[in-house]
Amino acid sequence: MTWRPVQERDLASALAFLRSHIQTSMFLLGNLEQYGLGGVAPRATSLWMLGELRGILGITNGGMVLLQAPGLNDAEWRAAKSILNGRDVTGCSGDATQVEAFLSATGLSGRADASIAREPLFELALDALRMPDCDDVSLIPIGDAPRETVEAWRAQYLAEVPGLPAGDPVHVARDDITRYIEGDTHRVLTSNGEPVAMTGFNAQAASAVQIGGVYTPAHLRGRGYARKAVALHLSEARKRGVSLAILFAANAAAAAAYRAVGFENCGAFGMIFFDTEQEVRA
Structure with missing residues (x-):
C-alpha cells in the first residue's frame, strides 16, 4: 500500500474515517472544519491517505504532524516518512501508540530536544454531564x-x-x-x-x-x-x-x-514538540 494526497473528491470519506475515531482526531477535524483542505493559515492542514483509507496523516503549514492510522505495521509507518521528505517538522500528536510508532519509523524518536508526553484521554457524552x-x-x-x-x-x-x-x-x-x-x-x-x-x-x-x-x-x-x-x-x-x-x-x-x-478514560493521547524545526529526509 502507498500513501497519496487526499483530494477534494476524497474528503467526504476521509472525514467519515476521522469521525469514526473522533476521540483522537479532533485536531484534524477541527482544522479541516475551520480552514478546509490545505489553505494558507498556519494551522491549515494537508492530508495523505494510505490505500483505501487504512490511515490518514496530516501536516499543518506550521509543521505539526497529526495522525489517525490505527493498526499500521512497521513497513506502513516507514512508508509515511517519504511524505515528510524535505519538510520541517515541529511536532506530532495523536493516539499515543501511533505517535510513538511514527516517531520511531521516521527517526525522530531520538531527538534530544523533546520527549513525548503521554496523557490519559477522556470523553463525556454531554447528556451524562x-x-x-x-x-x-x-x-x-x-x-x-x-x-x-x-x-x-x-x-x-x-x-x-x-x-x-x-x-x-x-x-x-x-x-x-x-x-x-x-x-x-x-x-x-x-x-x-x-x-x-x-x-x-x-x-x-x-x-x-x-x-x-x-x-x-x-x-x-x-x-x-x-x-x-x-x-x-x-x-x-x-x-x-x-x-x-x-x-x-x-x-x-x-x-x-x-x-x-462525568468524564471517563478512553485511551491515551500523545504529543511531542521540538525546540527547533527538524528537516526529515527519506
Whole structure:
C-alpha cells in the first residue's frame, strides 16, 4: 500500500474515517472544519491517505504532524516518512501508540530536544454531564475578563505544563488570548465578580468539542473552580447542540476534576514538540 494526497473528491470519506475515531482526531477535524483542505493559515492542514483509507496523516503549514492510522505495521509507518521528505517538522500528536510508532519509523524518536508526553484521554457524552453546585460562580466570555489577567494566566500555564512548544511564554500568551477572543472559544469563571479560573475549547468539529487550556491560579486551587468552569462551558455548548466532549489530562489533579463531572478514560493521547524545526529526509 502507498500513501497519496487526499483530494477534494476524497474528503467526504476521509472525514467519515476521522469521525469514526473522533476521540483522537479532533485536531484534524477541527482544522479541516475551520480552514478546509490545505489553505494558507498556519494551522491549515494537508492530508495523505494510505490505500483505501487504512490511515490518514496530516501536516499543518506550521509543521505539526497529526495522525489517525490505527493498526499500521512497521513497513506502513516507514512508508509515511517519504511524505515528510524535505519538510520541517515541529511536532506530532495523536493516539499515543501511533505517535510513538511514527516517531520511531521516521527517526525522530531520538531527538534530544523533546520527549513525548503521554496523557490519559477522556470523553463525556454531554447528556451524562454531572453539574457541580455553581450558585457561587458565573461564566463570562474571555473577552469580558481583564486582558492582563488572562494573559498572565496563559503565560503561567505555558510555563507550568511540560512538553509545550518552545517560545517566550509572554509573547505566545498574548497571541493565544487574541485568538481565543476572536474565536470566542474560551471562558473565564468569576466568583464575586473576580476571575478565578479559565477554560476553553481547543478544537471543535460538528457536534463535538475538545477541552484545553484549563487553568486556575495556584493560590485558588483546591476549591473546585476548574470543574465548575468546565461544567458550565459544556452546559453552554450542549444548549447549542454539542453532544460529545473530549480532553486529555496533564496531571492527576486535572483528571480527578474531569472525572467529577462525568468524564471517563478512553485511551491515551500523545504529543511531542521540538525546540527547533527538524528537516526529515527519506
